Amino acid sequence: MxxxxxxxxxxxxxxxxxxxxxxxxxxxxxxxxxxxxxxxxxxxxxxxxxxxxxxxxxxxxxxxxxxxxxxxxxxxxxxxxxxxxxxxxxxxxxxxxxxxxxxxxxxxxxxxxxxxxxxxxxxxxxxxxxxxxxxxxxxxxxxxxxxxxxxxxxxxxxxxxxxxxxxxxxxxxxxxxxxxxxxxxxxxxxxxxxxxxxxxxxxxxxxxxxxxxxxGGACTVGVESTVVDGLVTPPLLLRPGGFTWEQIRAMGGEDWSNCKVENKKTIKAGEKVRTPGMKYRHYSPQAKVVLFTPKGGKMNLSQRLDDVKKTIEEQIRDVRNFAVLSTLLFPSNMINYPNGIYRSLGHTNTEIQTNLFACLREVDEMENVDIIFVEGIDDEGEGLAVMNRLRKAASNNIILF
The missing domain is CATH 3.90.870.10 (DHBP synthase)
Structure with a gap:
């Protein structure tokens, strides 16, 4: 049917x-x-x-x-x-x-x-x-x-x-x-x-x-709208997007000072959702996406990047081509293989948010790209919306670095 x-x-x-x-x-x-x-x-x-x-x-x-x-x-x-x-x-x-x-x-x-x-x-x-x-x-x-x-x-x-x-x-x-x-x-x-x-x-x-x-040309924000529910107490940010959680709290007045972020990781079968983007697989290229998320800690940057490089080298042994999308830390010379494609998402959270989907699509539409490695960012400001999309795109392929 x-x-x-x-x-x-x-x-x-x-x-x-x-x-x-x-x-x-x-x-x-x-x-x-x-x-x-x-x-x-x-x-x-x-x-x-x-x-x-x-x-x-x-x-x-x-x-x-x-x-x-x-x-x-x-x-x-x-x-x-x-x-x-x-x-x-x-x-x-x-x-x-x-x-x-x-x-x-x-x-x-x-x-x-x-x-x-x-x-x-x-x-x-x-x-x-x-x-x-x-x-x-x-x-x-x-x-x-x-x-x-x-x-x-x-x-x-x-x-x-x-x-x-x-x-x-x-x-x-x-x-x-x-x-x-x-x-x-x-x-x-x-x-x-x-x-x-x-x-x-x-x-x-x-x-x-x-x-x-x-x-009408390129979109300027680059991720979907922020969805909020003020009909519940405390109010909820259901989907992070074009306005940050910090902006919602600052501009909403006293009612929004205690605004919570919806943090459901999974939705049960048959459970209704109030807004798009909560229930189903979203934002996913055809290629496998591996997301590196920052974990902080005392390990110095060179050691963290060395661990990332080793992880990537282990995963690309049997692939035809792969891509690395960097944000703030991954240098362009970190991975130097003829079947590797390197792209920068930007150097500020705003740039990263604007470029995110276009870069994912660009490398995914290249010939024989099997894996896309993405450097994540902290969940502050625009980072909350960016990481929300990247976690959905990567599914369970998330590595702390």
Whole structure:
């Protein structure tokens, strides 16, 4: 049955250029829903074509956000959401984030409230400091599903809460505003693969499965949004992402000073999860990933690097090619073999976060790369999101150094 469903997703996938710098929003647009001004005719034409697909059909569109490229369909349309799951080969009990262009759109389209006495009435007080400072941006909050909700049950995975955010990327905001539909959008990749940060990544994974990809250039953040749950006490950071745990605690006010980090390592069979990225294998290249994680201690750097080198040499004896992705400590001359590929993820946590998925994809798509060795970083600041993705990519192949 599933194979027959997959066969219905057959398209000549178009890639259309859009220029984010030609899209302008007023300062209050994310509150009142005013439409953008678009100065480039090609960008406006391509955005309108994508918005029509979202608004008037059951099909999906690949589009850039500040975090990663998303695969979008109407959050209100069962068939659109099912087509997201089918295009990605994504488990249907993995909930989706609804992206809105404004709080006005959230009120009208999800809560069914055309006129409200207070535009913020559906944003619980616990979130107000965060949304005021961090929306638009890579912050996702959990809200109760309204009693007369218009959301597809496939968007929420039939749960009592739904996840929502207002992206800051001008292309994403304009697409949602012009379609005037909340857009359910996971990352635009085949399920379990590293998330896409370029339109070419989306095309590689989803060519023939979706009709259209908007190419708005490289994503700036490089990992998915931070997901928080303020409906529980103490509040929880469910998924680290574009905003750090430290930023959430600092900007959330007193309610968030005791914010905890969800630390479940495994999810039981049949257990429901409240946000994407918690239950299934994620972010994994086809090649085996081995993650070196720093353990601290008194061992000097040269000894630690010598141990890493010996470990790599033991594991590459029977491989065709291998790659080493370094961050802060691994030197480029540490491993010198003709079948070895060396890449630097960056020299700051922000650079590492931005480059992570693109580098994983680059070396994984090279010919006959069997193992990717990655140097991990400390779990501070952006490191929490980076190591969250790398631990999932490496599964159990984690070595302390």
């Amino acid at each position: 599933f194979k027959r469903l997959m066969m219905t997703l057959s398209f000549e996938t178009k890639v259309l250029k859009v220029n984010p710098k030609s899209i302008f929003f007023s300062e209050s647009a994310h509150i009142d829903g005013s439409l953008p001004t678009i100065t480039d005719p090609e960008t406006e034409r391509n955005l309108l074509e994508a918005a029509k697909i979202i608004r008037e059909t059951d099909n999906t569109v690949g589009f850039p956000t500040e975090t990663v490229y998303g695969l979008g369909g109407s959050s209100l349309n069962d068939q659109s959401v099912l087509n997201i799951y089918k295009a990605k080969n994504r488990p249907s009990d993995n909930p989706l984030i609804s992206h809105v262009s404004s709080i006005d759109q959230l009120n009208r389209k999800i809560y069914g409230q055309i006129q409200v006495s207070d535009v913020l009435q559906n944003i619980p007080q616990v979130y107000r400091n965060l949304t005021e400072k961090l929306w638009p941006g890579p912050l996702t909050i959990l809200l109760p599903v309204p009693q007369s909700s218009t959301l597809s049950k496939y968007t929420t995975a039939d749960q009592p809460t739904f996840a929502v955010r207002i992206p800051s990327n001008p292309v994403a905001r304009a697409l949602i505003a012009l379609s005037d539909v909340p857009i359910a959008a996971p990352s635009a990749n085949q399920s379990t693969r590293p998330s896409p940060t370029l339109a070419s990544h989306v095309y590689h994974d989803l060519k023939g499965r979706i009709p259209l990809i908007l190419d």
